[in-house]
Amino acid sequence: MKAFSRLHPLPLFTYFIIMLLFSMFLRNPVIVALSLLGGGAFAATLTDKREKLSDLKFYIPLSLLITVTNPLYSHNGRTPLFFVNGNAFTLEAIEYGVFIAAMIIAVLLWSKSYSKIVTSDKFLYLFGRAAPKTALILSVALRYVPILKRQAEKTRAAQKTLGLYSTGSIADNVVSGAKVYSSLVGWSIENAVETGRHMRSRGWGRGKRTCFSVFRFRASDGVFLGFTLLAAVLLGLSASRGLLAFSFYPTPTPLPVTALPVAAYICFGALAFLPFLIETEENIRWNCLRSKI
Amino acid sequence: MNKKLLSYLIVLLGIPAVIVLGFTVFSEVKYIYIALAVAALSLVPFLIRFEKKDHSVTYLLLIAVFTALSVIGRLAFSAVQAFKPVTAVVVIAAMYFGPEAGFLTGSLSALLSNFYFGQGPWTVFQMAAWGLLGFLAGVLAERLKKNLVLLSVYGAFSGVVYSLMMDVWHAMFEDGIFSWGRYVTSVTTSVWFTVMYAVSNVVFLLLLARPIGKKLDRIKTKYGI
Structure with missing residues (x-):
């Protein structure tokens, strides 16, 4: 679990903020699904077996609970399945419940990875000055x-x-x-x-304060930061033009599959799976090196 | 000069950027986005004012110690749900060191303890909630010091306010928009938490406020502060 966390704090922090913002606020099923898968794959590289198991024990009941309770609050939707006290229990509300559950789990997963990667020293380095x-x-x-x-x-x-x-x-x-x-x-x-x-x-407060840091901004950090920002801008533009708009009520709108939204999905998918790919690449390389010995 | 320019740039570009993002990119879920942005931005003026003022290093260290004490309290009671001394320690710091110290102890306790408990978007809300409760306690400091009944009332009040503020987050996290229906259910399902927050605040304030005050007085005499 070293390769990704070796990046400079600035690209790391930017990356996590962007992932959290987009997972929370772009209410589009494809985006949320990609975020959930990418976040899950990355979190899996950071946790051991026991932690994975205890996480699953928490996430699965939570998502079931959210899915089941959503139709109790919202009776919108065109396809009633059955009625409880005269209120419709609709298919669309269940679908929306699944969506919310996926979004919340995705945010929890990214937050978990954030906590493990952006440790307090990196945070202090970023905001200390x-x-x-x-x-x-x-x-x-x-x-x-x-x-x-x-x-x-x-x-x-x-x-x-x-x-x-x-x-x-x-x-x-x-x-x-x-x-x-x-x-x-x-x-x-x-x-x-x-x-x-x-x-x-010992003279605290005299003269200029200096900060010790072990972080160096390398070319790879620049590339990563550039890619993250570029993807964020592209996604932001497509969202602001309503290309990613999606609504569940009264019936789920068909998913836009024209060139531009698909490009946005690919962009976001690349962004979401990037940390996982970086980790996997490092693991493969490490195993190759070890097998050579 | 460079720094000043940078801070102006942040204010001049940052705030409009936040607003523009809210109305264009995230327009469907404006409300939770705005709530998050407001919570984050509410921290900024306090921090700017604090950074500009001249403080003795002892004052800074005392805030640090109280922050660490509240984090230790949260860690020690992590097994007991919702029964935490954090708010009480924040209120005590505010009572003896003023509103600014209260705000910092509160918001930094939230930030710091989440390095142990897990950071997330909720950190911003916790920072704002505990910070503002600490600030208010600092404003009411003289009255709270004299009157134990008032102190208990403030403890209960801050437990309820904290719970209600976090319920805003919970209700909006699910839908992205604010709906009274969800808020009311969120408040009613967390009644037990609200009661526990209030009770634990009162208990810890009554247990800790006077002894810590005495200790501080002793330190003041010992070191002639």
Whole structure:
């Protein structure tokens, strides 16, 4: 799972924002289907077997639930299947439910990949220069989370060795947790003030701030970013001319299959499967190299 | 100079671009798009104002620590649904360090904890919701400090407001447009969550507000801040 995440943060961030926007807002079945497949294929390269299984256990019931409940809200559509309390349960509403479910799962999949690829260091690199103070707070807070976790464990261990709150009852657990948290608050506030003093005495805030980063914008990053933006502009243009318009009610409109929409679909499909292809290519190359040894 | 030019360009081109996109490309689902854009843009003025002001490094670090404390709280209670100390910690930070700190603690807690829980379009809504609740708590700080009853009321209020704001997102995520029918069902199906948010806020505020206040006072005397 290395090839795609090695790209520069800027093309990565742009790519995910564009995929999320288009998956959420271009209400077209082909686009959503492509996004779902591409997102699913890519997420599959990022997760291990156990995570895949637990994801499926979450996504499948969720999509069934959305599909089944949609006809309860919307009684539009021309083909009633049966009536509940005088309200029509229509075929179109079920179709629309399937569509919404696919859209939501696609967005969840892309968000999941985003979380795994655009990690906090990349995020800070992108926004650190635009908002240096906010970035400072964010990076210090990020560092404090593991420090506080460790400190909480230490305090809890000290409690245990003193034999306090060790019966395992709920009341004991709550009181123990509260005491640990309280000591954590005191310790961390003092720690923050001390750190602030150290930073000031070491000359924080004098002169220009510099940022350390390990990211380099390579030619391949430029190509990827260019392709992403080009595809986004083409899709945006075709959407703004209504070429991708689709509606489910009263009956689903026929899918436009003239040259331009099809070109837009191909464009979006290429965009959606790009990360998966990059990963697969890397995997194949890696396996070839390994088999040579 | 270069930076200034860039920020003007962002404002002059960015905002119209957002609006034009909404009316042309994403016109069928304008409302959820606009809601998302409004939530994201509502963060910008606060951040710009904060970046322009002069702050002591201690102040910045205290905000960072409170953000980390609320994230730790969310992590520690991740097993218990909807029962989280995040809002309480944000409100406490706002009470003692002012509206700006409240806003930052709130919105950064959402951003930071989602690095652990998973980012997504909902991050923007959570950032706006917690940020604004923190800001409001900072505005009411003096009254909240004096009156425990008022503090509990604010805790319950912020739980309800948070839930109602997130319901807007849930209702619109499905249809892309805002419909009262979906909103009402979304609100009614999440009543349990709303109640839990409110209860947990009150519980954590009553448990934490006074002790943390005392600790802060002690630190203030110790270091002469």
